[in-house]
Amino acid sequence: MKVLFIGDIVGNAGRDAVKRVLPSLREKYNPHIIIANGENAAAGRGITRKIASEFFEWGIHGITMGNHTWDNRDLFEWIDDEPRLVRPANFAPEAPGQGMAMIKAGGKQLAIINLQGRAFLPPNDCPFRKADELVEQAREKTKAILVDFHAEATSEKIAMGWYLDGRASFVVGTHTHVQTNDDTILPGGTAYLTDSGMVGSKEGVLGMQRDSVLYKFKTGLPARFVVDEGKWHLHGAFVQIDEATGKAERLEKIRMTEEDWLLL
Structure with a gap:
């Protein structure tokens, strides 16, 4: 099974890319299944039904989220009706969605699980215990399992990779918007990448306009962050999975700029 994962899509620049x-x-x-993180897709905060529909029309099969899941209130109106979108599973049990x-496409079936870290992020239930629960459930239907761990601390992400080694096919981190250079296949057969990176302006700060971010760092005062519309870069990863065992056979980072694309 061939799976393409696209890192955090940030605003209009990211969607356009x-x-x-x-x-x-x-x-x-030639992926069978395409998954993307969409928690920053709507002006950098959350996702709308219209944007999700566009992603599906473009060929994305599943969307993962993160700490900005609830930033667009209209999500509450449709999240329970959209089985292809997942929010962090360790949110409170009362949370909708x-x-x-289970994503089925190209004659294949892939379980996607979304979890959120607890280090430097709002408190939630334990992602490790929730991972145990959901991976066990997923393996009753398929051994091909992708876990998007939306977390701030690299240590927490690395810990999750080792924790799920041999049980998940691919553990990929999101949230920091900076692609890491530690792509590997762990001894138990789990592909691992601390952060997939982002899709959006490479001329801003994590996809946001520089001036407001610099103002906040320099003054310590509140600032309104606005998505930057400069030239984009696109980050993600490709993984090939043995469906019989659930083990990863190949992992490749994807890193492309607008200039690279124009030369294709």
Whole structure:
């Protein structure tokens, strides 16, 4: 099974990049299933039904979320009706939506699980215990399991990779918007990447306009962050999974700039 994962899509610049580049990525990798993190897709905060529908129209099969899940209130109106979108599973039990989904496409089935870290982020239930619960459930239907661990601390992400080694096919971190260079396949057969990176302006700060971010750092005062519309970069990962065992056979980081795409 071939799976393409697209890092945090940030605002209009990120959405535009995905729309433009996805056909080229499909041609190069020929993925059966495409998953993307969409928690920053709507002006950097949350996602709307319209944007989710666009992603599905472009060929994305599943969307993961994170700490900005609830930033667009209209999500409450449709999240329970959209089985292809998952929010962190370790949110409070009363939260609408689901933390795991079975994605079927290209004749394949992939379980996607979304978890959120607790270090330097709002408190939630234990992601490790929730991972135990959901991975066990997922393995009753498929051994191909992707876990998007939306977390701030690299140590917490690395710990999750080792914790799920041999049980998940791919543990990929999101949230920091900076792609890491530690892609590896762990001894138990789990592909691991601390952070997949982002899709959006490479001329801002994590996709946001520089001036407001610099103002906040320099003064310590509140500032309104606005999505930057400069030239984009696109980050993600490609993983190939042995469906019989659930083990990863190949992992490749994806890193592309707008200039790279124009030269294709």
